[in-house]
Amino acid sequence: QVQPVESGGGSVLTGGSLRLFCEFSGYTHNTFHIGWFRQAPGKEREGVAAIYRHSGVTAYADSVKGRFTISQNYAEKTVILQMNMLKPEDTGVYYCGILPRWTGYPLRSTEYSIWGEGTQVTVSS
Numbered sequence: 001q002v003q004p005v006e007s008g009g010g011s012v013l014t015g016g017s018l019r020l021f022c023e024f025s026g027y028t029h030n031t032f033h034i035g036w037f038r039q040a041p042g043k044e045r046e047g048v049a050a051i052y053r054h055s056g057v058t059a060y061a062d063s064v065k066g067r068f069t070i071s072q073n074y075a076e077k078t079v080i081l082q083m084n085m086l087k088p089e090d091t092g093v094y095y096c097g098i099l100p101r102w103t104g105y106p107l108r109s110t111e112y113s114i115w116g117e118g119t120q121v122t123v124s125s
């Protein structure tokens with residue numbers, strides 16, 4: 001199986017914006033949920049946003065609601081995470097995960113079995 005590939009990370013000041021991309025065109029198996037997760041140094045990986053591929057239904061962590069938007073280009077197998085009003089606590093490595101089955105817990109990292117290598121997001125004050 002082919003890993004998803006993340007891109008779009010970088011460094012911004014508080015209040016800035018970034019757009020992350022998860023591309024998984026090389027993945028040919030069933031794909032139900034695509035999720036964005038982040039991990040700060042010394043902390044566990046936490047769910048940020050997820051999208052159910054077939055219906056487009058989305059889920060967000062409370063900490064990012066109203067600031068982040070997840071969307072997809074279904075045909076191109078790309079999921080986008082638009083991040084606005086960034087805060088220093090948003091800093092971390094952002095990972096894209098693929099879940100090849102349905103789950104009622106799309107923001108739970110332990111549900112996911114396929115991961116990209118991550119992209120760094122740094123927000124400074």
